[in-house]
Amino acid sequence: MCMPDTLIPEVGVITSIRDETPDVKTFCVTSATGGKPFGHKPGQCAMLSVPGVGEAMFSITSSPTNTLYMEFSVKRCGTLTDYMHTMQEGDGITIRGPYGKPFPVDDVLRGQDLLFIAGGIGLAPVRSVINYVFDKREDYGSVDIVYGSRSAGDLVFRPEIEDTWRSRPRTNVYLTIDRPEEGWSGNVGFVPAYLGSLGLGCDKTVIVCGPPVMIKFVLEELVKLGFKKQQIYTTLELRMKCGIGKCGRCNIGSKLVCKDGPVFRCDEVDELPDEY
C-alpha cells in the first residue's frame, strides 16, 4: 500500500475534556495508541473531524513542549463544534496536521521581550506560544500578557493564568472584562484602552489574537504607543477545507491562510487586500 493522501486523517481519541467557560471546552487528544499524533510548533493548526458531522481547522492550544497530548480549546459556534461539545472522554476523533506556519519562536522571538494581547477565545492559539516560552524561560526576555473578554466567566484558562502564569519570573498578567460585574476587582474596559493605560515600552515583540474588530483597534493603539508593524505578529482564520493550500478558499490576496499563515507579521497583512 502506497502512502495515503494527506487528506486522510489519523484516528485519535479524546482523553479528557475541561470546561473553560460556558461555551468553550478544552479537549485533550492523543493517538489511538497514546502519545501525540504528530509534532508541531506554536501557532500551527490541525484538522479535527467526526465522520458524518464535519471537519474544521483548530489551532493547537498546547505547547510543543507538552509531549503527552495535544489540546484544543473549542468554542461552540457551528455544526462540528456543537457536536464536539456533546462528546465524552474516550470518544474517537480524527485528526490531521500539523498545518500552517508557526510563530517564529526559535529565531525572531528569541531573546526578545514579549507582549501577548488576546481577546476571548483568541487566547487559545497564543497559549501555545506562552507555555512554550515559559518552558524555555531563559531564552526569552520579559513577558506581558494582556487578556480581556466579555465577562469574568468568559476568560479562558483562568486557573492556569492565576496559578501558573502569574507566578512565572519576569512576567506580568493584565486581565480586563468589558463590563463591571460583582466579584471582579480587576480592570473593566476594552483591551485596546486598557493596553494604552499600562505604560508598556514599545521595544517588545507583540503577538496579538482575538476578534477581527479587537485586532483592528489594538493595532491602532500599538502604533500610537510607538510600535512598528514589523514588531507585531497575529494569527488569522478563514474557512478552510483542505488545510494544504489546494482547495482555494482561505486566501487573502495571493496568500493562503492555511499554508502561508495562519501566523502573519502585521506589515505583511498590510500588503494584502482587506478581505478577512
Added chain:
Amino acid sequence: MQITGEQTFTPLITAFCCNWCSYAGADLAGTSRLAYPAEVRIIKVPCSCRINPLFVLRAFQKGADGVIICGCHPGDCHYIMGNYYARRRMTLLFSLLDFMGIERGRTHLEWVSAAEGAKFAATMSGFAENIHKLGKNRRLEDLRCKSS
C-alpha cells in the same frame, strides 16, 4: 445474485401519517390486532400538508421502495384545509414522478380516519402487495445508501 432477488425481497415502505386521523387509525389497527405488513414504517406528521416533496424523495433515497401518504378525509382536516392543499400538491408530485419514469405504483395517497383501523390495515397490505409486485426501487435509488 438475481436468483435470491425476487424471493427474499422485503420492501421497505414509508408511510407518512397525519397526527390526527391516520396515525390514530394506525393505532386503532394495532389495538384491534389487525395485521398489516411489518415493512411499513410510519412517520408521524402534524398534517398531510406538512409533507414536502423533498420528504418523499428523501424516503426513496434512503432506501424506501414505496411511499404512502395518509391524511384526514377531505372536510375533516384538523387544520380545516390542510389536506386540500396536500391533495393538489401530491397529485402534481405523483404526476411529475410518473412523467420522469418512476413507476406509478410506488407513490400513493389515502384518506384514513381515526375510526378506520381496518381501512388502514387493508390500505397498507394492498400497497405493500403492489410494491412487492413492482420489486426493488431502482429508478429513484441512491447507491451510496445501499449497504455493500
Added chain:
Amino acid sequence: MQEQLRILAGKMLADGRAARVLGWKRTDFETAPEPSFFTAQDDLSELVYNKYCAANLSGFMIGAGKRDGVTVVFLKPCDTYSFNQLVKEHQIDRAKAYVVGVSCGGNAKVEEMEDVGWLERCLVCTKHDHVVYDELVLDESLSRPEAQDRFGGVTRLEGLQSLERYEFWQGELSTCIRCNACRNVCPACNCKKCVFDSAKYDTAAKANVTTFEEQLFHIIRAYHVAGRCTDCGECARVCPQDIKLQLLNRKIIKDINELYGEFQAGQDTETLGPLTAFNADTDAEPSIVHTRG
C-alpha cells in the same frame, strides 16, 4: 426600436425620473449582449435591443427594488409575466420600477456566438402581449416565428412507456453539471437560502454524486416553482448542457391546466396560484395519476 429606447432612457435619466436604466449592453459579440444598469446618459450609446437580447431582466428587479430611486426596465411580453408574478409575490417594489414594454419577434439561440435558429421558447410562445407596463415601445413590423404546440414535447413524452421516459430523463439529467445556472437565472427561484445551499441538509451537494441527486435537484426545483413558473424559458436557455428543462415545468403547467383549469402564472397580480388554492368539491384525487391513460 433601439434608438427609441435610447431616447426614452436618456430622457428618464436626464429629468431625474429614473436613477438607472436596466437594459442590454453591447459586447464584443453582437449575439451576446449583457444585462446592464445604465446610470449615465453617455453610456446609452451602448444600449442595444435586438433578437439576441434574450435575458429576462425581471429577476434583476428584485435587487434593483432595494436600491434608491426608480429603475427603468425593458421587458419583452413574456418577461412581463415574470415581473407580474414577482410583484404578486412581493419580491419587486412596483413603485420603484418603470416598466417599458418592448416588442419581441423571438430570440435567437446562440452557440459559440453564432445564430443557430430560434430559442425553443420562442417557437411555442403564447405570451404575445405585455401584461404590465408603464409605457410601450412597439414595433409592429416584427413578426414571430411560426407557432408550434407548446405542450407537444410533453405530450410526446407522456405517450412513451414509463421505462422509456425514465431512460429519456436519465440521458438528459446525467449531463447536468450542477452549475445552478437554471436556478439562479429563474425569476421564481428567489429564496434567500435555497435548500440546495443549506448546510443543514446533505442535499447541499455541489455535484451530482449519484444519479439520484440529478433527479432530486431537478424534480425539487421544478416542483418548487410549480404554479409560479410563467414558462419564460430562461432555465432551458442558460443550461450549458442544453437539458430540456422546459419539459419539466411545462408538464406541471399542463397538469394544472387539465386538473384545475387554465392558469397562466403572472397573468395578473391577484388570482391565487393553483397550489395556494383548492376546490374542496371538484379537485381530483392523486390516484388520477395512476388511473388515467
Added chain:
Amino acid sequence: MYKVSATQLTDVLNTLAGTMDVFLPIRKDGQTNFGLYAEGVQADFDTLKTVKPPKEFFLPQSESLYKGVVDGKDIHIEPAAFADRPFVVFGMRGCDVLGMEILDKVYLGEPVDRFYEARRGHGCVVALACGRPASTCFCKPFGVDASDPQADVTAWLCGQYLYLEPVTERGRQLTHKLEPFLQDADAEDVAEYRQEIRERLEALPYNNLSLDALKDADMLEVFNSPVWDSVCDACIACGTCSYVCPTCQCYDIKDYNTGDGAIRYRTWDSCMYSDFTLMAHGNPRKTQKERFRQRFMHKLVYHPSTAGGQLSCVGCGRCVNKCPSSLNIVKIMKSLGVS
C-alpha cells in the same frame, strides 16, 4: 511521425479500448462532452470544445476520499482506493492541455495530492490540433499553439489521415500499441494544415490580445479598482464559468451519511457561490462583487504572483460561450487594461 487512414480510426480506438479506458468527445443532444468510448460509439472530433473540460478525468467533479464509521467510541477510516486503470484522453485541445499544466502545479506541488497523482500517472493525453478554432478562442496570448498542441501524443486530423506524433515516452508506448495501423509520415504532411490553422487563428477577434497590462500588476491596485463595482452587475452567481473552466481548481469537502457510516468526498466548488467562504461567524466576502472579484483576481493576479507570472487562464473561451449573462474573463481583462 505516423499516419493512420481515417477509415481505420474505429479500429485504432477499438485496439486502444482493449487495453485501457478511452475517453473522447461524444456528441449527444447537440452538446459534446468527453465520455467513455465503447464499440459503436461515434466520436465527435469536429466540435471544438466540449462543454465540460477534460480535467474531470484527473480531477473528477466528485470523488470519495474515504469512508468513516463512528462505532460507539471508535472511529474506522477506510481510505478510497487510488486510480489504477490506465486510460487515454483522446482529442484534448491545446488549451485544455495547458490547463492540466496549471492544475499540476497546484495538485502535484507539495504536499502532493495522491488521488490526482495516481490519475495523472495512469492517464495518457492525445492532443488534437484545432482545425476550426472559434471566435471565442484566445489561446495564443497564453502561448498555446493550437496547430501543434503538445501532450503525450500530438494528433492532426487532416485530409484522409490521422497523423500522430509521439512526444513523451508514454506517448511512444501508446503509438506502439497501434503499430499494425501505422504508416510512416513526415512533418511536411501536416505543414500546410498547420499553416491553415494559424491563418484561421489570425482572423479571430481575440487572437492577438496583449496581456502586458496584467504583467507585474499591483495586487492592491487591481483589487481596489473601481471596475469591480459595476462589472458584476449581470452576474447571477451561478457556477457555470467555474465548472466549464479547465483551470478552476477549488474544491469542497463534504460528508454524506449513508445510514451505514459517512462518505467523505470532495467536489468541484466555485468561488462564485455565497457559501464558499461562509463561516459560523459570518462571511468575509459578503456580496457578489467580492466573490466575482475573487475569481478574476485569482486567475489574473494571485495565481501569477505565485506561479512565475503564469495566468490561470488558457483562453479556451468556454466562459465566453457559456455565461448566462454574457460575462467572461476577456471582458474583465479588457476592463483592467488588456487590449
